[in-house]
Structure formats: structure tokens, C-alpha cells
Amino acid sequence: MAAPWQPLLDWWFGPSSQAAEVVAHKHGLWFAKRAAQDCDARERFGVFVEQALNGDLEEWSGAAEGWLALLLLLDQLPRMIHRDTPRAFAGDARARALALQGLAAGREARLPAIRQVFVYLVLEHGEDLALQDEAVRRFRQLHEQAAPAEQAAFADFLAYAERHRAVIARFGRFPHRNAILGRPSTPEEQAFLKEPGTRF
DSSP: OOOTTHHHHHHHHOSOOOHHHHHHHHHHHHHOOOHHHHHHHHHHHHHHHHHHHTTOOGGGGGSHHHHHHHHIIIIIHHHHHTTTSGGGGTTHHHHHHHHHHHHHTTGGGGSOHHHHHHHHHHHHTSSOHHHHHHHHHHHHHHHHHSOGGGHHHHHHHHHHHHHHHHHHHHHSSOGGGHHHHTOOOOHHHHHHHTSTTOOO
């Protein structure tokens, strides 16, 4: 009998554990803003997302793959299912606590490198410079350890992490979240948001 989290991992990553292959097939699902994908995520996993946001499914974190799936339900899928609403970030605090707990136990070492990416993205989403530093460190490590054929994929993840860190180092928060969260933007943030590629 398959684990309850397996359909989510199959949908998110596909059958391969080779980074270049997974990225080629799944990058659009992960990072493109498409209403059809958001709807698909809601129909497939919306119930699990709400359970995770309500503090349920803790038993999943006893296995490395279940821990990863729970992180996806708290960090990635709310950004799809609740896009452009405050609830998109409702699982962030719990995801961070869960990620840091698992990292302290070395749980990520049991996951293929491409799956570790979505543990470190939890840190990258934090509006905290120490978390950003750790995310960059982890992504740099993935890049350095990758096989030559995989390095380009991990170089992209590292560059993205460095961009996120630079924003937090400058503003202490992500200005592109301000409107969604009802936070007033400073004049400097308003000017920044007019620049291309600043909204991730």
C-alpha cells in the first residue's frame, strides 16, 4: 500500500531522481503562474493542504519523504491554491519550524538532491537574513556536489537564492508581498518593485 504522501511526490517530481530531467519536466509546474495548475493542485491536494495548515498530518514527518511532502503542503501548495491572498503564506512559520527540525536531524540527506531543493526553498521564503544565509549555503553545497550534467540546474537554484538573500539584506522583507499582506511599502520599496524581475 502506497504511503499517503506518494501521489503528491509523484505529481511534484515525477518518476526520475535526476535533477536535469526533473527540472526539464517540472519547472513549469513549480514556478509558472498558471490558473489551470493552481486549480489542479486544489482539486488533487486541497484537502491535504488544509489539514496541514490546521496542524494535522504530523505523523508524516516521521519519514524523510513524508517530511518533504508535508513541507510542500505548507510552503509550496498554498502559494498555488491561495495565490495572491494572505493565506498563500499561512503555512510558512510551521514549514520553517518543521524544516529546521528535520535539517537538525539530517533528514534531508535521505532525499535525492533535487528533492532537497524544496526543503531549502522553505528557508529561502523566510523574511530573515540568517535563514537566507543558510539557504544560500545549502544551495551552494548542492551546486558544488552536483555531477557535471546536473550543475546548470543547481546553478539556477543558487542564483535565485542569492537574489532572495539580496532583497532581505536590503529591505528585511520581500516588498512584493506587501500589497497582499496589507503592509504599506516605503518609497524605496515602491521604486524597487518597478524594476523588472523583482516579484519572483
